[in-house]
Amino acid sequence: MLALKKTDAAFGLHLQDVPPPAEPGPGEVIVEVAAVGVCGSDIHAYEWTAGYEFMVPHLPLTLGHEFAGRIARLGPGVTGLAEGDPITVWPTVGCGACRACRSGRRQDCQERRIIGLHRDGGYAREVTVPADSCIRLPDGLDLRLAALAEPLCVGQNAVDVAVIEPGDAVLVLGPGPIGLGIAWLAQQQGADPVILAGYDDTLRLDCGRRMGLQHLVDLKEEKLGDAVMRIAGRPVDRVIEATGAIRSIHDGLSVLRSSGVLVVAGIHSEPLQIDLTRLVRDKKQLRTAHDSHAAAWPRVLDHLARHGDQLGQMISHHLPLSAALEGFELARRKRAIKVMLEP
Ligand SMILES: [Zn+2]
Ligand SMILES: [Zn+2]
Known part of the structure; x- marks a missing residue:
């Protein structure tokens, strides 16, 4: 064979x-x-x-x-x-x-x-x-x-780690299959709005639209902070990162509310340098998700x-x-x- x-x-x-x-x-x-x-x-x-x-x-x-x-x-x-x-x-x-x-x-x-x-x-x-x-x-x-069940279960696990409540504003970074799944599953769980952001990625953002997602953002055309304020009108409650690009962790934290949760689901080849004092004072929660359950x-x-x-x-x-x-x-x-x- x-x-x-x-x-x-x-x-x-x-x-x-x-x-x-x-x-x-x-x-x-x-x-x-x-x-x-x-x-x-x-x-x-x-x-x-x-x-x-x-x-x-x-x-x-x-x-x-x-x-x-x-x-x-x-x-x-x-x-x-x-x-x-x-x-x-x-x-x-x-x-x-x-x-x-x-x-x-x-x-x-x-x-x-x-x-x-x-x-x-x-x-x-x-x-x-x-x-x-x-x-x-x-x-x-x-x-x-x-x-598709395996990658969707990886996404479901990330959504579960984020602990999403109905009405939470959720930002998903990275519109690959895992990010698309996370955004769709977060929406099923009552998150509103769900914002899915990518960079210069029309092909995959358009796929998100066909899957029934409403807020697709191309960061080549709009800054993340501007898009979050335009769509949610406030910093988001949850960020789930599925890019593997270290910059997206900083970007995600910049639009996350105090005591909000950021879940890292990407695999990163670089270390993260972070202003821990600021993270502590803002009580932001950094979690990770991998595999499923x-x-x-x-x-x-x-x-x-x-x-x-x-x-x-x-x-x-x-x-x-x-x-x-x-x-x-x-x-x-x-x-x-x-x-x-x-x-
Ligand atoms: Zn896989
Ligand atoms: Zn064992």
């Missing part, structure tokens, strides 16, 4: 013909992948930017952690799933033994591994995963839409089942796995929003 692999610690990915997975072991299943998204972290692994050295001991490795498909084969002892079941996968695999894992918080396990970054993932027709990583889909949900999955799948028309706007390209590198180049050059590969 065809698989898209990271083979060595350098720029690039390789499409290779590999043998299908061996029979699943106890507690494992084989998933036939229907659709798998290209994520920002996949692009980083492709470009081999700093921060992905942790992958080196696991190479060669099939990437892909945003996928949905059907159960193809069950390993011994697997209950609660049947061949043919439509599923998506929470790619975070915990050790199963530590206090975090036993409390249902595998995202906090210090031994956690990510399917598609530490072990073979979904850029192939078949992938072996632990059965307890699979989440059954609502009946009738399109598998290509279901592959168990309760996010059923909520996001419910949104996908009911609002697939809006959320599906994020998928700008459907490509066969054989055209994966073309998809990576589109995403890398910001000419795509979400590229969906179909193995």
